[in-house]
Amino acid sequence: MGIPLSRRQWVFDVGLALLAAAASVEQLVVPNNDGYFGGPMWLNVTVAMLRTLPLAVRRVWPVEVAVVVFGADILASLVVPHTSTFWGTVLPMAVAVYTAARWSRTRWSLLVPPLAAIAFLVYPLHMPTFGRWDDIIFPLIVMWAAFSAGYAINRLLQQRHDLKEALRQLAEQREAHSRHIVLEERTRIAREMHDVLAHGVTVMVVQAGAARMELDETATAARESLLAVEAAGRQVIGELRRTLSLLRLGDDFRPSGEPSPGLADLPDLVASMRTAGLTVDLQLPERAEVDPGRELAVYRVVQEALTNSLRHAGRTHVTVRVRVDPHLEVEISDSGPRHGRDRRSALGSGHGLIGMKERVMMYGGRLLAEPRGPGFVVHAAFPPGEGPR
Structure with a gap:
């Protein structure tokens, strides 16, 4: 099955099918030399409708439409003579071949060219006037060109889609890698800031302890305040180490103990x-x-x-x-x-x-x-x- 169609695509395909059907009937009704004529009118009109009207859903069921188009012509050719014209036969078949190659997402589209060849090879069974080699070669060339064009466009668009998907995945990988690099760098900064902050807080604790030792025994309130400063400082150092351990990159992490460069x-x-x-x-x-x-x-x-x-x-x-x-x-x-x-x-x-x-x-x-x-x-x-x- 093909892709979901937009309203514009539906209008185009329905219009194409109706136009092809009208052209087929016109060539059956109005005398002309563009084709090979034979068989009853009702049969010719029926086969013409089966060749053209299914084109309205050609992008929804691309291979199935091609099978109907060529199957109707092959069955008619095996049983009775019937009319074949350029606008009513060759052109709708070419559209069906192109559509199967362009819009099909499966390998079943590869069965369509053999069906086209069979259709033109069995047509002379009841229409001997069609038997010259150029009568068969020309429509086969048209079918081959239509299939090649559709297949080439299909492959190019598929490659474009694959490239866009690869670029999207690459962008996601680069973004994830960048986030990883940022995390590594922040962890490294956290390690180094541990040394900076721990050194500063340690100096504060030591100075507070020294000041407390210099206080007179009567300065009870000041001594208690300095004791609180020392306790808070030691607690901060412990919290720094515990917090930093959550950011370490490996189990071998140890604080360096060396002064940070400046x-x-x-x-x-x-x-x-x-x-x-x-x-x-x-x-x-x-x-x-x-x-x-x-x-x-x-x-x-x-x-x-x-x-x-x-x-x-x-x-x-x-x-x-x-x-x-x-x-x-x-x-x-x-x-x-x-x-x-x-x-x-x-x-x-x-x-x-x-x-x-x-x-x-x-x-x-x-x-x-x-x-x-x-x-x-x-x-x-x-x-x-x-x-x-």
Whole structure:
């Protein structure tokens, strides 16, 4: 069975069937030389209607309609002589053949060409005037052309549908993969923020304990307040560890226990990238008062940008500028490949860019990553604030 039809398609097919039926009757009634005439009028009209009227539902039952069209003609040819004309016979048959090849979703459409060949091969049994070779070859060529056109269009549209489906699945896979990358990066950020926050809270707890020890024994209320601060701090550290354990990527997760990298670690990072082949100019402010979370974000952005420059531009020149006034900004720009390689793939799979965006957006900042001339630039700006959002 074919596809559901729109109103416009129904109107077209019904109109086509009625027009073909009218043309068939006209050629039977009006004397002409376009065809081979024989048999009683009632039989010719009946066979003509069976050839043409089923075309009204040709796209609903494409193979079935072709079987009716050719079956009626074959049965009549086997029994009695009957009239065959171009408009009343060849054209409706060609439409039926084309429809079977174009709209059928099964391999049964491959049976239609043999039916067409049988119809024209048995017609001379009672109509000997049709027996010349060109009488048979011409309609068979028309049937072959109609079937080839329908089959080619069917295959092209099927390939188009398959391609759209493949693209849809690919988009879904890319979206799922991007979500996975975001989750991985957020988990990594959570691990690093654990160190930052745990360090800060630990310092608060230690300072509160030291202050409590310095208090006079009569300062009972102040001592109790500091004890509450210490208890709350220890509770926060425990909750941080338990919460982070829910985000771990594997069972081998352990807090690093090492201080998180920051602006002071950028020279060591740059030195390692110089060893790998990059020429890096680092511009750092002499004094910078930045919270550890933002320092960590800047460090990771610079690390990822330098890695991308080395991967996509090779041994190129890179400039890293960090500013803290009026607000924290970092810009990493390279001069592009030395040998004219195409730099349009600088973003690669986009995983690094996703990670950088996640870190910058966590503080309400903005990230720009785009080609600039032959090179590439990454710019991140962090608004003033006290912590991640």
